[in-house]
Amino acid sequence: xxxxxxxxxxxxxxxxxxxxxxxxxxxxxxxxxxxxxxxxxxxxxxxxxxxxxxxxxxxxxxxxxxxxxxxxxxxxxxxxxxxxxxxxxxxxxxxxxxxxxxxxxxxxxxxxxxxxxxxxxxxxxxxxxxxxxxxxxxxxxxxxxxxxxxxxxxxxxxxxxxxxxxxxxxxxxxxxxxxxxxxxxxxxxxxxxxxxxxxxxxxxxxxxxxxxxxxxxxxxxxxxxxxxxxxxxxxxxxxxxxxxxxxxxxxxxxxxxxxxxxxxxxxxxxxxxxxxxxxxxxxxxxxxxxxxxxxxxxxxxxxxxxxxxxxxxxxxxxxxxxxxxxxxxxxxxxxxxxxxxxxxxxxxxxxxxxxxxxxxxxxxxxxxxxxxxxxxxxxxxxxxxxxxxxxxxxxxxxxxxxxxxxxxxxxxxxxxxxxxxxxxxxxxxxxxxxxxxxxxxxxxxxxxxxxxxxxxxxxxxxxxxxxxxxxxxxxxxxxxxxxxxxxxxxxxxxxxxxxxxxxxxxxxxxxxxxxxxxxxxxxxxxx
Amino acid sequence: xxxxxxxxxxxxxxxxxxxxxxxxxxxxxxxxxxxxxxxxxxxxxxxxxxxxxxxxxxxxxxxxxxxxxxxxxxxxxxxxxxxxxxxxxxxxxxxxxxxxxxxxxxxxxxxxxxxxxxxxxxxxxxxxxxxxxxxxxxxxxxxxxxxxxxxxxxxxxxxxxxxxxxxxxxxxxxxxxxxxxxxxxxxxxxxxxxxxxxxxxxxxxxxxxxxxxxxxxxxxxxxxxxxxxxxxxxxxxxxxxxxxxxxxxxxxxxxxxxxxxxxxxxxxxxxxxxxxxxxxxxxxxxxxxxxxxxxxxxxxxxxxxxxxxxxxxxxxxxxxxxxxxxxxxxxxx
Numbered sequence: 001x002x003x004x005x006x007x008x009x010x011x012x013x014x015x016x017x018x019x020x021x022x023x024x025x026x027x028x029x030x031x032x033x034x035x036x037x038x039x040x041x042x043x044x045x046x047x048x049x050x051x052x053x054x055x056x057x058x059x060x061x062x063x064x065x066x067x068x069x070x071x072x073x074x075x076x077x078x079x080x081x082x083x084x085x086x087x088x089x090x091x092x093x094x095x096x097x098x099x100x101x102x103x104x105x106x107x108x109x110x111x112x113x114x115x116x117x118x119x120x121x122x123x124x125x126x127x128x129x130x131x132x133x134x135x136x137x138x139x140x141x142x143x144x145x146x147x148x149x150x151x152x153x154x155x156x157x158x159x160x161x162x163x164x165x166x167x168x169x170x171x172x173x174x175x176x177x178x179x180x181x182x183x184x185x186x187x188x189x190x191x192x193x194x195x196x197x198x199x200x201x202x203x204x205x206x207x208x209x210x211x212x213x214x215x216x217x218x219x220x221x222x223x224x225x226x227x228x229x230x231x232x233x234x235x236x237x238x239x240x241x242x243x244x245x246x247x248x249x250x251x252x253x254x255x256x257x258x259x260x261x262x263x264x265x266x267x268x269x270x271x272x273x274x275x276x277x278x279x280x281x282x283x284x285x286x287x288x289x290x291x292x293x294x295x296x297x298x299x300x301x302x303x304x305x306x307x308x309x310x311x312x313x314x315x316x317x318x319x320x321x322x323x324x325x326x327x328x329x330x331x332x333x334x335x336x337x338x339x340x341x342x343x344x345x346x347x348x349x350x351x352x353x354x355x356x357x358x359x360x361x362x363x364x365x366x367x368x369x370x371x372x373x374x375x376x377x378x379x380x381x382x383x384x385x386x387x388x389x390x391x392x393x394x395x396x397x398x399x400x401x402x403x404x405x406x407x408x409x410x411x412x413x414x415x416x417x418x419x420x421x422x423x424x425x426x427x428x429x430x431x432x433x434x435x436x437x438x439x440x441x442x443x444x445x446x447x448x449x450x451x452x453x454x455x456x457x458x459x460x461x462x463x464x465x466x467x468x469x470x471x472x473x474x475x476x477x478x479x480x481x482x483x484x485x486x487x488x489x490x491x492x493x494x495x496x497x498x499x500x501x502x503x504x505x506x507x508x509x510x511x512x513x514x515x516x517x518x519x520x521x522x523x524x525x526x527x
Numbered sequence: 528x529x530x531x532x533x534x535x536x537x538x539x540x541x542x543x544x545x546x547x548x549x550x551x552x553x554x555x556x557x558x559x560x561x562x563x564x565x566x567x568x569x570x571x572x573x574x575x576x577x578x579x580x581x582x583x584x585x586x587x588x589x590x591x592x593x594x595x596x597x598x599x600x601x602x603x604x605x606x607x608x609x610x611x612x613x614x615x616x617x618x619x620x621x622x623x624x625x626x627x628x629x630x631x632x633x634x635x636x637x638x639x640x641x642x643x644x645x646x647x648x649x650x651x652x653x654x655x656x657x658x659x660x661x662x663x664x665x666x667x668x669x670x671x672x673x674x675x676x677x678x679x680x681x682x683x684x685x686x687x688x689x690x691x692x693x694x695x696x697x698x699x700x701x702x703x704x705x706x707x708x709x710x711x712x713x714x715x716x717x718x719x720x721x722x723x724x725x726x727x728x729x730x731x732x733x734x735x736x737x738x739x740x741x742x743x744x745x746x747x748x749x750x751x752x753x754x755x756x757x758x759x760x761x762x763x764x765x766x767x768x769x770x771x772x773x774x775x776x777x778x779x780x781x782x783x784x785x786x787x788x789x790x791x792x793x794x795x796x797x798x799x800x801x802x803x804x805x806x807x808x809x810x811x812x813x814x815x816x817x818x819x820x821x822x823x824x825x826x827x828x829x830x831x832x833x834x835x836x837x838x839x840x841x842x843x844x845x846x847x848x849x850x851x852x853x854x855x856x857x858x859x860x
Contacts, residue, residue, distance in 0.1 A: 042810075046820050048612040056569050130579050135572045195613045208700055211612050212623050212812030216700060240694060240810040241819065244678050248686060248693045404825040408562030411574060415560075446573035 036233040037525040039506075041518070042240040042249055042258040048211040051194040052173035053125050056132040058425050058516070062237050065519040066217055067109075068173035068200035071100050071119065071154075072166060074514035075522075077281050078335045079429035081166060084225075085114070085174060085201075095161035095468055102152040106224050108176040109198070109205040116148035121177035123156070125189050133171040135446065136427075140165065161466035163473060167428040170514070175199045203227070203521040204235065214238040230507050230524030250276050250501050256525075260500035260516055261285075263376060264322030267499050279500040282326055283513040284333035284426040286434065287377065289369075289385070289491035294413035294451040297362040304488035306356035307367075307419070308346035310388035311381075315348070317494050320380055325494035330481040331424070331434045333495045337470065338431030338477030345485055345492060353392040366395045370409070370417030373400040381421040381493065410449035419491065420449075426513050431477040436461030439480075439489055452489050530853055537846045545838055546598070552834045553594050553827075561825040563610050584610060586827075597831065606835070607828035611820070616832035619817060625707025626696060627806070627813030631798045633710075633729055634736035639791065642741040646748025646787070647780060653753065661745060668742030673801050677735045677808040684731060691730045694810040698724050732809045736801055740794045747790045751783030758782070785855055792848030796841035 045059030052064040073084040083089070086100040106114040123146045126134055140162040147155045158165065176199035183193035198206040203225065204217035214237045219227065240246050240258070247266050249255040251273040260279070262270075270276040289307075297303045317325050329345020332338050357364065367389070371382035379400055386396040399417065409415045424434055437443060440461045441453035457480055464476040484490065500517050502509060510522035517523065564580040565572075581587045585596065600607060606616040649661040685693045692698075697709055702721055705712045710729070713722035755761065756779060764774050799814070806815030814833060821829035 046611070046816075048609075048820075051613075054613065056572075130576050131568070134576055135569070138573065138576070191613065210622075210700070210812065211619075212626070212816065213696075213700070238695070238810065239812075239816070241816065242674075242808045242810070245681070245694045245808055245810060248681055252685060252693050254693055254695070402561070402823065404561040404563065404566050404823070405559065407565045408560065411562075411565065411577070 037230070037505075037527070039232040039235040039256045039520060039523065039525060040254070041235065041237045041520075042246045042255040043214070043237060044239075044241055044243070044246065044259055046211065046239050046241075047209075047214050047237060049195050050198050050206070050209060050215070051191060052132070052175065052200070053122070053129055053189075054131045054191060054195070056134075056136075056171065056427070061515055062518040062520075063215070064171075064173050065202070065515050066204040066235070066521070067198045067202040067206060068175070069106075069114075069202050070172050070174065071102075071169050074170055074429055075510070075512050077283075077511050077513055078337075079284070079426070079512050079514050081170070081429070085119075089166070091166075091468060095163070095466060096158045098156040098158070098165060099149070100154050100156075102154070103224055104152065106201060107222060108179075108201045109220060110176065110179065112176060112178065113151075114174060114176075114201050115151045116154040117151075118174050118177045119154040119172070120146045120148045121180070122172055122174045125175065125180070126172065129189050129191060133168070136168040136171055161468075163465045163468050164428065164430045164432045167430040167432075170428060174201065176201075207234075212239075225521070227521060228524045230527065232520050232523055232525055235520055250503065253503055256503040256506055257517070258501060260498040261496060262499065262501070264324050267324065267501070268322070270501050275504060276501045277504070277506075279498070279502060279509045279511055279517070281498045281500075281511045281513075282333075282335055283496045283498040283516070284336055284429060285496040285513065286328050286331060286333050286424050287325065287381070287421070287493045287496065288331060288424065289381070289493070290410070290420045290422065290449050291488070291490050292413060292416045292418050292451060293453070293489075294416075295418065297360055297364050298367075298418050300360050300362060301488060302356045302359040303364065304491075305346070306353045306360070306392065306394070307385065307389070308488050308491050309349045309353035309356065310392050310394070311346075311385050311491060311493065312348045312388055313346075313493060316381060316384050320384070321377065321494070324497050324499060326497060328492055328495035330485055331438075331490060331492050332431050332477065332481055333426075333434070335495075336429065336431060336434075337474055338435075338481070340478040340481050343481060343485060346488075348388065350388065350391050353388070353394075357392060357394060364394065366397050367418045369396060369398045369419045369421065370406050371398055371400045372406060372420075372422060373402050375403075375422075378421045382419075385419070385421075385491070411445045413451045416449070416451075421491075421493075423496070429514060431473075431480075432461065432465065435477055435480045435484070436465060439484060450489060452487075454483060454487060454489070457483055457489075530850060533853060534846065534850060537842075537849065541839070541842050544842060545835060548838045549598065549601075549831065549835060550594070552831060553597065554590075556825070556827055556830050557590055557593070559825075563825040563827060566824060567610055584608075597828075601835065606832040609821070609829045609832075610826045611824050611829070616828050619829065620814065620832055620836050623812065623814050623817050625704070626811060627799065627802055627815060629708045629710065630729065630732055630736065630806070630811060630813060631795065631802065633733045634740060634798055635791070635795055637733055637737040638740035638744055638794070641737075642744030643748055643780075643784075643787070645741070646745040647752055647775065647783075649745065650749045650752035650756065651775065661749075665742035665745045668738045671739070673735060673739070673804045674808055676738065677731070677805055680731045680734060681808075691727050694808075696725075696728050696811055697721070698728075701725075732805050732811055735805050735809075736798050739801070740798060743790055743794050744787060747787045748783060751786045752779055755779050755782045781855065785852055788848055788852055788855065792845045795844045796837075799837045799840060 047060055049055050050063055052068050069085050071086040072081050075082050085102055087103045088101050090099045108114055127143045140158045142159055145157040149155055179199045180190035183190040203220055203223045205220045207218050208216040216236050218234050246258040250258055250270055291298055291304055293299050313327055317327055328334055329343045369382040372378040382398040386398055389396040427433055437447045439452050440458050444451055460476045460480045464473045467473050505526050507524045507526050509517050511517055564577050564586055568577045568580055609616050609619055612619055645661055649658045652658050681693050684691045701709050702712045705715055709725035710722055802815035803818050806813050807819045818833040
C-alpha cells in the first residue's frame, strides 16, 4: 500500500509568509502619526459608560479626569485641592453657602461657553439621576437650591454644614447643559446619549469610543490650563482584563502604562525586563478587615482585639507583598492629616491574643471571613489571619466570593460575614473618607458596613463635619483614629504603595492618589 | 422533501429548547446571592439609591415575575438593557458579533484545513511514528486549558519570536466597518496593510481556539477513515484499478466525513464558548469579553442575552450540519 502524498510547504512560501508578518510590524511602526505623541493605557476595567454622572469608581475615573472639569481638582501627593474651573470661593460663616466665581472664557469642546448655568444643571442632573456620586451630595444639597447668580457665579445652598463639601466637589463634573438637554429622551437627563458621547471641557476630547475596546482622546489645545512641554497629544485607553497580558504588553511596549497596584511578582518581572520604569509613591488606599459588630461574639471588644493580635503584619506586608505596602496601624492613611503620627496599633502577638480570647464572655463560634475571589491579596490576608487564629485556638473559616456577592451582604448585618478584607480607596482626600463615612452609625447601609456604633466617634465625626478649619478638625480625627484602634473597630493592615509602570517613552509623571496618574495631563513623553 | 421536513422539525424544536436554556440560566444567575444594583451604585451609595436602581431595573419583583417579563420581552424582540453599558443588549451583541465570528470562522477554517488531512494521513499510516505523534498532539490539544495555551503562545510568538502582537484585534482602531470583519473590510477597500495587520492580530487567538478544535476533527476523521477503509466497496474500487488518491480523497473521505461533520457543528459551538476565555486573554473585543464582564458584574440581561444568542447559533449550526449530513448520506434523507 502506498502512502497518499500530502501537501508540502515550500521554503519560498514559508519565507514569504514570515515576511508578511515582518512587513506588518514595520507598518505598525509607521502607523504613528508623525510628530504627535501617542500614549496607550491598559485598564483592567471596562470603559462602558462615558457619562460622568452615572459612575463613581476608580476603574473608570480616566473618563472623568480627562474629558471633564470640576470646580476644584486634586493634584500631587499628598493631595492638594486646587481651584480649577473656579478661580475663587466664598464660604459663609455658618458653612451653608458656597459661592464660586468661575474663570473667564472657559469653553466646552464644541466651542460654546461654560457658564454657571452648566454647573447648576450638572448638580441637578446628579441629584436627578440618583447614580454615580449622588450619595456624596444627596444629604446636603437639595434639588433646586443651587443657583446661577450670573454667568460666572454659582451658589450652593446646603441644608446643613458639611466640611468636606469642597473636597467632594471634585466629583461634580460639569457637562454642557445645552447639548445634553437637547439629547434628552423621556426625562432620562440625556443619559442614553451621554453614555456613548461626551459633553465636557476637559484637557482631552473624545475622538472615538467603543465599549469593547475603550476610548481614544486628543489633546484640547484650547484648554484653560496650560500643558507641559512634552504633553500627550493622543491617548488610547484600552481594556485588557488579563493581568499576564497587561504585563507582557508593558514589557513588549504595546502599552505605555497600566494599573499601579500589580502583585509584587509582576512588578519584579516588569522591572527585570529593562523596558519599564516605575513611579513609586505611598498612596492613600488602606487595606483592612471590615468587622461585623452586629453579631455575637464579634460585638465583644475582646475578640476583636484578639483577632488584631492574630495577624502577622510584618509577614504579610514584607514577605507576601514584598514590601510593596507600608504598615498602617490605623484606618486613616499615614500621609493624610488626621492620622496620629504616634499611633502604635496592634502587633502579632499570639499570647496576647489568647489572653483576650479568655476575656470573651459569650461562647466563641467559628468565625467566618469573606475573602474577595479574584483578589489575591484579600484571599492571602484571610488565610494569614486564619493561620494565626489557629495558633491561638480560634477556628476561622474562609469563604471566597466575588465582590458582587459580598457587596449586598454588607448591607445586611445578618447575612454579612464576620470579617471582609478589602481596600478603602481615596474618593476624596479628607479623613472623613476613612472615618465618618465608614464608622459613623448614621451611615449603616451607606458606607458603614461594620455596623459599628460608638457615640463618641459619632460625636467627633459629626463635629468635624461642621467645622471648616482644617487645623481644628485635625485633633478630632486623631482622637477618632485612636478610639477606632482601641475599640478594634476594624483590623487595619497597610497603606498601599503605588508602583506605576511606564514605558521608556514616558519622561515624567506627576502622581496624585486621587486618580493614580490616569489624569494624563500630568504626564510628559519624550518627543 | 424529507430534507424540508427535517429542517422544519428542527426549527419547531428551537423555541422550547431556547426556553429551557433561558430558564436554566435565569435561575442559576438569579439565585446566586449577588446584587447588581449595589455594585452599580457603588460601595458609598446610600441604601435609597440602591433601592431606586433595583426598582428601575425590576430587580425588586419576585423571580417568577421577572422571568415571565423577560420572556415576554424577548418574544417581542427586546432583550432588555445592559445594567452597565446602559444600552439595549441586542445592540451590544450585534456590535460585538463580527469580532467573535471572524475569530471563530478563521479558527474553524484552520482547524478543518489542518485537521482533515492530518486525520486522513494518520489513518492511512496507522501505528506509524507519524500516527503516534499526531495522536499525542491531539490528546495534548484536548487536555490543555485554553487560557494556559493562550499565555504560552503569547510568550513564544509575541515575546520570544516577536512575530505577533500580545493582544488586541488590530493596530489602532481598525477600519470603519462595512461588514465588521476587519480582514474582509480591508480587502473590500483594497487596503493590504490593514489586511495583513488584521491577520497578525488574528494569528494567536485563532491558533488558541483552533488547536483543540483541530484535535477533535483529527480524531474523528481518523476514526471515520479507519472504519470506511475496511469496507467492501473500498476493496472493490482498489481491485478495479482506481488510483489510490481518488479512492482516498473522493470515496473514503466522503463516507468518513459524516461523523466528522457532526463534530464540526459541535466544535463550532464549543468555539463560541471557548471564546470567552480566549478573548479575555487577548483583549479581543468580541462577545466573549462581553460575557466575561457581564458575569463579573452580575449584569443579568447581558448574561441572558449572550446565552440566548449563543444557544441559537449552536442550534442553527447543528441544523446546518444535519442538513449537510443528509446531503452527504442519502440514507439519512
